Each structure stands twice: as structure tokens, then as C-alpha cells.
Amino acid sequence: EVQLVQSGVEVKKPGESLKISCKASGYSFTNYWIGWVRQMPGKGLEWMGMIYPGDSDTKYSPSFQGQVTISADKSISTAYLQWSGLMASDTGMFYCARLYSNSFIDFWGQGTLVTVSS
């Protein structure tokens, strides 16, 4: 059974750093792209970027380029999304998702809620 299990709720202050995780199981982690999607409170889905764990090829949406870093550790089948200096506007729910054949998202993580507030 394919599963993407994300790390838990985070409450941070502006300027702090954060790394959230997405642990994959039930399939070959290195053979599928993993994407990250943001959903701000009460808003729609926003595509942030993706990584191919097999060779760490990474693509970012221009809206998020330079704002976040996507990485993966294939030895533990885990993808990461990190910030070096959080802002209040980074508050939201963040989902990791598996892309099937780079054509659609077939599995989603449960989401990680990040709240940034002073």
C-alpha cells in the first residue's frame, strides 16, 4: 500500500527555519517524482515544486524559487521542504504528493500545518 506520511504540526516565529518531511512507503521511492503543494487558510491549491529522488533533479515554481528548498534522502525514502527564514505569509497547509508518470497526482500525504506567528 502506497503511503506518504508527513511530519506534524509546526508553530514557528518569523525568521526561524523549518524543515518538514514526507516519508514514503509501499513503492520504489526513487522512481516517482514527489511534489509539494501549499494551501493557505481558506484558499486554493498552489504548486510549489517537485523532486525526482532517483537523481535529485528538482524543479521549482517561479513563485517559490528562492523561498524554499526541496530535497530528498533516498536512503530513508523521505522528501523534505525547508525554509531558512519563515514569514507570516508562509502560514498554511503543505502537502506532499506522488506524481504518477509525471502525468497526475495519485497519492497525497495527510498535510503538515505550519503556523508562523510572533
Place this chain on the structure above:
Amino acid sequence: DIQLTQSPSFLSASVGDRVTISCRASQGIRSYLAWYQQKPGKAPNLLIYTASSLQSGVPSRFSGSGSGTEFTLTISSLQPEDFATYYCQQLDSHPYTFGQGTNLEIK
């Protein structure tokens, strides 16, 4: 980036109604379009991929059509569990943008 515009943004309908949601792309995306359903507090769920293929386990009342720039999601007979928000996503070229969503509410 490719822009996706869904219409309508809000839709009020009754159980048993046939509803159609449109998704228009700012440039051609062949058939690389997916539709997702999202319920409050939950991750999205895949309904339709490559414009018209029904994901396994999804009821047959859901269907998708279109190619190029115009796409449609149709629910043939609304059931109570279908009231949710629906999103289209293009996966033709990165970044893989989403439409703004259609909130389907009970009339």
C-alpha cells in the same frame, strides 16, 4: 506559467442534479489535465486523469472531457457526498498549476 481558469467558482445544486465544471487553460496542454476533489480538512483526491480517464475506485457518475485548452468535469447525478471543492491541474509543463477551485454547495 500556464493559467487555469475554472468556472464557475461557486455552484449551488441539489442531490440528483447534473453539474458541469469547466477548466480553461491559457495555452494548449494536450490532455495533461487532472481533476481532484477536496473535502474540508482533507487532502485532495484524484478523480480524473489525462482529461478523461476515471481513477480506479471513483464512481462512474464522474466523467471528464476535453483537450487542448477546454476541459469539463461532469457529475451526472449529484450525491450528498459530492458536495466539496473541485480543482483542475495541468501537468503539461512545469510549474504544474491548479485552477482556483469550484466550491460545490448544497442548494
